[in-house]
Amino acid sequence: MADMSTLEGSFTTPDGHELYTKTWKPTSALKARIVLIHGFSDHCNNFEPLSTLLAQQGIAVYSFDQRGWGQSVHTPAEKGRSGPTGQVMDDITAFIEHVLSASxxxxxxxFLMGHSMGGAQVLLYASRYGPAEVISKIRGFLVEAPFVALHPDSKPWKITVVLGRLAGKLLPHMHMVNKLDPKKLCRDPDVCKALENDPLCHDTGTLEGLAGMLDRASLLETGSVVLGEGRGEGGKTRLWVGHGTADGVCDYYACRKWYENAQVKDKEMQVYEGWYHVLHKELGEDKVRFAQDVAKWVLARCEGDGVGQTEGADVVEERARL
Incomplete structure (x- = not known):
């Protein structure tokens, strides 16, 4: 395996908000680059060990704590204050342009990859919101357990959603704690405990931010947004999806339905039988296997012109639990 190094830093958005950044770089030949987008109540340092394992295979990883999350929160009032969907998409665009500007x-x-809430953001960005000049420079899109729909056991009462939306119009920055059940995140109890005790995973959203997150998922679940061809480098869309069948946070079946409806020739879905939500931290060697699956798909699209490896493929692979 190649060696790697890490770098912490910051990035200032066009509207002047400072975001924490973390980069994992291989010290040997650079083969690919991935921009990673984290999920709800999460931060980019929780992409370990995925980011390190990718860097060790020649793939540089660039990530940032989204507005309102992790170390991008500078005051208590900023917790969960991600802004509406337009702001979220603008931040992703600005960071990608920041990465692209590096010599x-x-x-x-x-490549652009996202987990959970970040996965939904990537799907929306790839399908609709990403500017053509930026999309044309992205070789492929990857999503891990994307938030297409909440698992039935995790869905809020409809009346709660309705009241939250009404209140959000009057008090968009009002905080609401939306705690995730740590036992549903991973089959490794030590990982669940660490995530529960992580002070940067504050479980606090704003009414505006939570409504935006639900709206984005609804666009995907209802089929209002479907990924098609022409959204990627060379005018070709390339899509990889990974999801655990026992995910108790985001619904596997809704994700699979969206994937099957995607009008993309080069698409692949890895189904991890019995795995939970945070695939990149799963039990034992499973997290290593997940990183290998991601690296294999990415590196296959870096050979030659990165186009012909699975042209016309529509692959769904089952991965059994060890």
Missing amino acids: EGSDTPL
């Missing part, structure tokens, strides 16, 4: 690796294929 090193400027000719290296770039």
Whole structure:
């Protein structure tokens, strides 16, 4: 395995908000670059060990704590204050442009990947919101357990959603704690405990931010947004989806339905039988296997022109639990 290094930093958005950044770089030949987008009540340092394992295979990883989350929160009032969907998408665009502007690796294929809430953001970005000039520079899109719909056991009461939306119009920055059940996140109890005790995972959203998150999922679940061809480098869309069948946070079946409806020739879905929500931290060697699956798909699209490896493929692979 190649060696790697890490770098912490910051990035200032066009409207002047400072976001925490973390980069994992291989010290040997650079083969690919991935921009990673984290999920709800999470932060980019929780992408370990995925980010390290990818860097060790020649894939540089660039990530940031989204507005309202992790170390991008500078005052208590900023917790969960991600802004509406337009703001979320603008932040992703600005960070991708920031990565693209770096002189090193400027000719290296770039991929965009997201987990959970971040996965839904990537699907929306790829399908609709990403500017054409940025989309044309992204070789492929990857999502891990994307928030297409909440698992039935995790869905809020409809009346709660309705009242929350009404209140959100009057008090968009009002905080609401929306705690995730740590036992549903991972089959490794030590990981669940660490996530529950992580002070940066504050479980606090604003009414505006929570409504935006639910609205984005609804667009995907109802089929209002479907990914098609022409959204990617070379005018070709490339899509990889990974989901655990025992995910108690985001609904596997809703994700699979969205994937099957995607009008994309080069698409692949890895189904992890019995796995939970945070695939990149799953039990034992499973997290290593997940990282290998991601790296394999990415690197296959960095060979030659990155187009012909699975042209016309519509692959769903089952991964059994060890």
